Amino acid sequence: MLSYTEENYLKALLRITFENGSEQVGTNELANVLVVKPATVNDMLKKLKEKELVEYKKYGKITLTANGRKNAIEVLRKHRLWETFLYEKFDFTWDEVHEVAEQLEHIQSGKLIDKLDKFLDYPQFDPHGDPIPNKKGEIKVNFKKTLSDVEVGNSCRMVAVKDNSSSFLQYVVKVGLGINNEIKVLSKQEYDALLVIEVNGVKSSVSQKFAENIFVVCQNCIIGKTCSKTKCEIEK
């Protein structure tokens, strides 16, 4: 059984791994994320190494073991399921869910999580558009890509906007776009990256600048299988 604190260390390691697109994590980096001193991280690392949850050598980088990763993903799964629950069932806003989910993610009960998952009808993404690991520990890819990262021929789903100016938002509406809309990228101009997209059967042309301000997720890849940080190798 892992302590509340140990779980947080593993979760932070996983998060950094995702953000960096690399398995290698530094002591200071981890200390920053957890808001503790590097010395503290060092102590904990010894314990986690002892328990075979991380691998690291003196002055080297930290990586999660398979078992450490499994535990971290389990915590992440709980966190994101609870966020989804709070958002959908209890009218919490985007900014409110995180803090409470930080606490709820440590509740120990397999049955509770299974029931929660079922209750929410097995959601794949949390309210922030981040993917929820499934029971097997598989995670759909979501690197906070923008529409401009999507390859020609592929589809994605809009989850958020980067620019919140009203002029931009009005433009978004005009194109017929909204949260959760499926967007297919039909073509991309080589010269200026002008995109032709299709939303609800309607085709539109949008500039690169526009595309860079639309956050999307691609729902078809599992981390570690076919996707990298910048490129998403979908076969639909």
Place this chain on the structure above:
Amino acid sequence: MLSYTEENYLKALLRITFENGSEQVGTNELANVLVVKPATVNDMLKKLKEKELVEYKKYGKITLTANGRKNAIEVLRKHRLWETFLYEKFDFTWDEVHEVAEQLEHIQSGKLIDKLDKFLDYPQFDPHGDPIPNKKGEIKVNFKKTLSDVEVGNSCRMVAVKDNSSSFLQYVVKVGLGINNEIKVLSKQEYDALLVIEVNGVKSSVSQKFAENIFVVCQNCIIGKTCSKTKCEIEK
């Protein structure tokens, strides 16, 4: 902000208070309930006294202050709301809810509890038939009375049985009784305490022995206002 452990001490004090029908709690008693050593309780008591959550003198008895009681009731409220949630929404059984609620009761979020309360439609009793304190901290009485404790002319609600033998349970069914049924006590024979009760409009006679094996709650009294442990002063 109270720690997880401090909350548990306060909750245990409140629980003992209810069970004893007295505000006076002993160190060993508390240690037994919390499954720690008396010395540990002693240490914690100093801290709780310092924070003005309990009152006690050396070698004396422990009592909750108004503030300590308020905090304890808040934890109890959360515990019982979560039990109700697990039971009603997630198909947990009676025996499963407690362990998980022990964890959930420490989640800090006023909004969460308000929404939970609303989501469950402001329940007054948890799955065990124990009363859920309302937002103001008022608790409806429930001393795990049996049907034989109910005064003539009063009504109560069946919440459990004491005897689990099949012969008894078959008798219960025959009388038309079940969990959550409203029971009105119409009369009581002085000589042998034979009761005439009414359930769903049907009158039956039951023996004292039978009545002593039916747990009921009376839903109309607030602790500290009109009720004592053995007698429930209802004005309906």
Place this chain on the structure above:
DNA sequence: TAATAAAGTTAGGCTAATCTAACATAAAAA
């Protein structure tokens, strides 16, 4: 009422998780 038992307290120790301050190593820059 004196002896015994029960209840409560104190002192000293342990572990998990944190800190500061000083030190060691690796990486970057001059």
Place this chain on the structure above:
DNA sequence: TTTTTATGTTAGATTAGCCTAACTTTATTA
């Protein structure tokens, strides 16, 4: 390649919550 900076480590201390063992006070009972 040497110096400087960034990164990582160690030692020693602190706090919360727990323990055991020895002691003190209160309650019980012979």
